[in-house]
Structure formats: C-alpha cells, structure tokens
Amino acid sequence: MAAYRCNTRAWALAWVLALPLVARAHGGEDHGAPVAARPQAGGQESPRRLAGGQVMLPKALQHAWQIRSLSLAAASTPPQWALQGRVVADPALGGRLQAPQAGVLEAPAGGLPLPGQTVAAGAVLAWLRPQPGALEASARQAEQADLAGRVLLARQRAERLAQLEGSVARKDIEAARSEADALARQQAALGGGLARIPLRAPFAGVVAALGAQAGERLEAGAEVLTLLRPDRLMVEVLAADPALARGLGDARGEAAGQTLTLRFAGAGRSLREGSLPLLFRVEGSPPLVLGQPVRLWARQEGPPQAALLIPEAALESRSGSDGARVWVHGAPEQFEPRLVRIRPWGPGAWAVESGLVAGERVVVQGAGLLGSVR
Numbered sequence: 001m002a003a004y005r006c007n008t009r010a011w012a013l014a015w016v017l018a019l020p021l022v023a024r025a026h027g028g029e030d031h032g033a034p035v036a037a038r039p040q041a042g043g044q045e046s047p048r049r050l051a052g053g054q055v056m057l058p059k060a061l062q063h064a065w066q067i068r069s070l071s072l073a074a075a076s077t078p079p080q081w082a083l084q085g086r087v088v089a090d091p092a093l094g095g096r097l098q099a100p101q102a103g104v105l106e107a108p109a110g111g112l113p114l115p116g117q118t119v120a121a122g123a124v125l126a127w128l129r130p131q132p133g134a135l136e137a138s139a140r141q142a143e144q145a146d147l148a149g150r151v152l153l154a155r156q157r158a159e160r161l162a163q164l165e166g167s168v169a170r171k172d173i174e175a176a177r178s179e180a181d182a183l184a185r186q187q188a189a190l191g192g193g194l195a196r197i198p199l200r201a202p203f204a205g206v207v208a209a210l211g212a213q214a215g216e217r218l219e220a221g222a223e224v225l226t227l228l229r230p231d232r233l234m235v236e237v238l239a240a241d242p243a244l245a246r247g248l249g250d251a252r253g254e255a256a257g258q259t260l261t262l263r264f265a266g267a268g269r270s271l272r273e274g275s276l277p278l279l280f281r282v283e284g285s286p287p288l289v290l291g292q293p294v295r296l297w298a299r300q301e302g303p304p305q306a307a308l309l310i311p312e313a314a315l316e317s318r319s320g321s322d323g324a325r326v327w328v329h330g331a332p333e334q335f336e337p338r339l340v341r342i343r344p345w346g347p348g349a350w351a352v353e354s355g356l357v358a359g360e361r362v363v364v365q366g367a368g369l370l371g372s373v374r
Contacts, residue, residue, distance in 0.1 A: 002084070016078055017281060018140070025175070026312050028293075032182070042054075045060070046058075046088040047057050047061055047373045048373070049373050051162070052336075053336070053337050053338075054330075054334050054335060054336045054337075055176075055334070055335045055370050055373045056308065056333055056334055057333055057334075057335060057353060057370070057373070058333055059332065059333060063335075065366050066365060066366055067335075067363060067365065067366040067369070067370070068363070068364055068365035068366065069329040069361040069362060069363045069364060070311075070314075070361065070362055070364045071309075071359060071361050071362055072308050072310070072352075072356060072358050072359060072360050072361075073308075073358055073359075074306040074307065074308055074358050075307055075308075075309055076304040076305070076306050076307075076308070077304055077307065078299050078300065078301070078304055078305070079299065079300045079305055080297055080298070080299050080300070080345055081244060081297070081298050081299075081300060082295070082297055082343065082344030082345070083239065083251075083278075083295075083296050083297070083298060084237070084239045084293065084294075084295055084296075085235040085236055085237035085238075085253075085278075085280070085293070085294045085295075085296060086235065086236055086292065086293055086294060087233055087234070087235060087255070087282075087288045087289065087290055087291060087292040087293055087294060088233070088234050088235070088236045088279075088290065088291075089208075089226075089229075089232075089233065089234070089290060090227040090228075090229065090232040090233065090234055090281075092232070093203055093205065093232045093321050094205070094228035094229060094232065094233075095226070095227065095228075096200075096202075096211075096223045096224075096226050096227075096228065097125065097199060097202075097223070097224045097225050097226070097227060098221050098223055098224060099128055099199075099218040099219070099220060099221065099222045099224060100128070100197060100220065100224060101128070101130055101197075101220045102130065102131060102217075102218065102219050102220050103128040103130040103196075103197070103217070104128070104129045104131050104215065104216070104217050104218070105126055105128060105130050105212050105213070105214055105215065105216050105217075105218055106126065106127040106128070106129055106196060106214060106215075106223065107126060107127070107214040108124050108125070108127060109127060112125070112126055112210065112213070112214055112225075113125055113207045113210070113225065114207065114210065114346075115207050115208065115209055115210055115211070116206060117206070117207050117374060118204075118205070118206050119201045119204065119205065119206075119207060119227070120201065120204050121201055121202070121203050121204040121279050121338075122197070122200050122201060122202055123200065123201045124198045124199065125199050125200065125201055125224070125225065126199045126224055126225075127195040127196045127197065127198060127199065128196060128197045128199055128218070130195075130196075130197070131217065143189065143190060144190055147183060147186055147187040147190060147374040150183050151180060151184050151187055152330075154176065154179050154183050154354035155180045157163060157176050157180075158173070158176035158177045158179075158180050161173045161176050162177075169223075183332060199224060200212065201227060202227070203227070203229070204229075205227045205228055205229045205230075206229070206230055207225055207226070207227060208225075208226040208227065208228045208289070208290055209225065209226040209290075210224075210225050211223035211224055211225055211226070212224050212225075219355075226290070228290065229287045231284070231285040231289075231351075232281075233281075233282045233288055234265065234279050234280060234281050235260075235262055235279070235280040235294050235296065236254060236277055236278070236279055236280075236283060237277070237278040237279075237280070237296070238272065238273070238275035238276070238277055238278075239267075239275055239276045239277075239278050240274070240275050241276075242271070242276045244276075244278075244300070245267035245276060245278060246300075247301030247303075248264050248267070248278070248298055248299075248300055249264055249299045249300065249301060250262060250263050250264055250280075250298075250299070251264065251296045251297055251298035251299070252296060253280070253282075253294045253295065253296040253297075254294070254295050254296070255286075255288060255292055255293065255294045255295070256292070258286055258287075260282055260283070260286060260294065260296070261282075261283040261284070262280035262281065262282060262283070262296055263279075263280060263281045263283060264278075264279075264280055264298070265279040265280060265281045266278075266279055267279070280296065280298075297344070301322050301359070306347065307351040308351065308352040308356055308357075308358060309345055309349050309350065309351055309352075309364055310326065310342075310349070310350055310352060310356075310363055310364070311348055311349060311350075312348045312349070312350065313364050313365060313367065314326050314327075314350075314362050314363060314364045314367060314371070315342075315350070315367070316337075316367040316368055316371045317371070319339070322341050322342060322343055322353075323339060323340070323341060323342075324339075324340055324342050324350075325337055325338065325339055325340070325371075326338050326340055326355075326356070326362050326363065326367065327362070327363040327367050327371075328356070328360050328361065328362060328363075328368050329361040329362070329363055330361075335363065335370050337370075337371075338355055338356065339355055340350065340352050340353075340354065340355030340356055341354040341355055342351045
C-alpha cells in the first residue's frame with residue numbers, strides 16, 4: 001500500500017510538471033512564423049529629434065501622419081504686391097446725407113428708413129424743421145412784424161392811387177402795386193425760412209447706416225444717414241510708395257473668406273498721412289460693408305520675376321513680418337527645420353526671398369506634427 005501511494009504521488013507530480021509543455025504545444029497545432037516584436041517608444045522605429053534639430057521619421061509614420069512634400073520650382077510671373085485696403089463707397093453713387101442747417105429731425109409718414117432698406121431716388125427720407133436760437137427767433141419775429149406793417153401800408157397806398165386814376169400818372173400806380181407785391185414776397189420768404197425741409201435721396205440705393213433719430217436736434221452738416229449702391233463699391237488702399245501707382249493693373253482681393261475681382265480705378269495726386277491713396281473698383285455685388293478690411297494682390301507692369309512659391313500650409317510658424325520656419329525633406333526619413341524670408345504673393349501663397357533653393361522638397365502638409373516631435 002505504501003509503495004502504491006508513492007507511485008501515485010510521483011505520477012501526479014510528473015503530470016503537473018508537464019502542464020506548461022502541453023499548454024505551449026496546444027495539441028501539436030502549427031502557428032506559423034513567430035510575430036515580430038512591436039518597436040518600443042524611443043527605439044529605431046520611433047520619431048525622434050536629433051542634436052542638430054532634425055527630425056527622424058520612419059516611412060510608416062510618414063504615411064500614418066500624412067506628411068506631404070513639394071519640390072520647389074521657380075515660377076516666372078509679373079511683379080506682384082500685397083496690399084491692405086478697406087471698402088469705401090463710390091464717390092459718384094454713395095455718401096452721407098447731411099442736415100443743411102440746424103434743426104430738429106422729423107420722421108416721414110412711414111418712419112425713418114432702417115439700415116439695409118432700399119430707397120428710390122428722390123424719396124423723402126426725413127424732414128428737418130429749423131430751430132433758430134432765441135435771439136435769432138426774436139429778430140425774425142420783429143422783422144416779420146415790420147414787414148407786415150409795410151405790406152399793409154403799401155397796399156393801402158396802391159389802392160388810394162388806383163382810385164385817383166386819371167388824375168395820377170399810370171406809372172405811379174404801377175410802382176405802388178409793385179412795391180406792395182415785393183414786400184409781400186419778402187414777408188412770405190421770411191416766414192418760409194421756418195418751414196420744415198425735406199431730405200430726399202439723391203439716388204436709388206441702400207441705407208448703410210442711420211446717424212440720427214427722430215426728434216434729435218442736429219447742427220448744420222450733421223450726418224443723418226449713409227446711402228450707397230451695393231454694385232458700385234470700391235476698395236481704397238494707402239500705398240507707402242507713390243511709385244507703386246505707375247503701371248498698376250487689376251488685382252485680386254480677399255475679404256471674409258470671399259475672393260474679389262478688383263479693377264484699378266486711379267490714384268490720387270496728393271499724399272494722405274504720408275501715403276498715396278489708390279482706388280480699385282469691385283466687380284459685381286459681393287456682400288461687403290463699408291470699412292471692411294480687404295487684402296489684395298495687385299500686379300504691376302514690368303518684366304517677369306522668378307520666384308519660389310510655397311503654400312500657406314508650409315509655414316509651421318511665423319517670426320516677425322517676413323520670417324517663417326518650414327521643414328525641408330532631405331534624406332528619406334529625415335526632415336530639417338529651415339528659417340526663411342518670405343513675402344505675400346497671392347491668396348494662400350508666399351514667395352521665398354531667402355533660405356530655400358529650387359529643387360529642395362518642402363513639407364506642405366503635416367508641418368505642425370513635425371514641429372511637435374521632441
């Protein structure tokens with residue numbers, strides 16, 4: 001019995017020791033080639049920053065991060081300038097409606113026009129009732145009283161002379177009547193100076209802004225409202241270099257995400273705050289408002305210039321007004337940061353003045369991801 005127990009224990013111990021081998025064999029099935037170990041962070045297959053600032057990025061991660069690069073090529077185009085302007089009204093069909101004299105603003109029957117409302121040419125937009133000062137009002141009343149008395153005397157004299165017709169010369173009677181009529185017209189003109197004045201729309205357009213309210217007392221020259229034609233807007237640019245106006249052609253503009261077609265209208269002949277005003281006419285009727293900033297790119301007549309152009313997405317960071325950092329794709333898995341000098345060239349495009357040469361590959365997608373590698 002003792003020998004049997006020893007054999008049983010030995011057999012059980014051998015079975016327990018054999019369990020791991022059975023689990024690994026899994027019934028003798030073939031699992032194929034062993035799976036390669038996943039690269040660890042910081043290993044050869046992980047992105048890393050080199051001592052010189054370059055970034056090592058494996059091809060697999062380049063595809064995963066969707067890194068795209070573009071080979072630079074020189075483009076020959078006419079000289080182009082990036083300018084900053086603002087939307088203004090056409091001086092011929094746009095402007096401000098002002099009070100011709102001091103008075104109180106009164107609304108017409110339908111009320112004052114609201115911003116955005118379309119008005120017809122000649123329509124009465126508001127009334128202005130003159131309100132003279134106390135001294136002026138007293139002087140007017142005194143003059144009216146004096147004229148009323150003179151008119152009464154002149155008419156009485158003309159009637160008496162008319163009754164004596166035949167014994168009084170005809171020319172004396174006519175002179176008395178003319179004097180009475182002249183005094184009456186003078187009295188009517190003096191009284192009409194206090195009648196309310198209609199403020200009419202000089203042309204058909206849209207009310208851009210309302211500068212006063214009904215019942216408000218206005219001084220002479222005060223702005224009542226601003227009227228414009230949406231299809232006759234312009235862009236005004238203040239150019240620091242007056243030579244820019246020579247040979248300037250049409251331009252492309254950008255305002256609030258919309259692209260504008262601009263036609264060069266003319267340049268001033270006097271400086272304003274040290275700059276020369278340039279005017280461009282806006283084609284069509286885009287939804288613009290007065291004073292809205294516009295960025296435009298104008299071409300100038302002259303021999304074509306060679307320029308290296310890169311898109312906006314290639315700029316990983318900006319430094320100052322003309323500096324930026326881009327990434328150059330050199331070796332297959334190596335990216336180098338490069339400081340370049342740029343200037344605006346067009347909507348979403350920049351011209352490289354220094355820091356890059358033709359033929360180099362510049363990252364145009366994913367530049368921010370490269371800059372985040374530490």
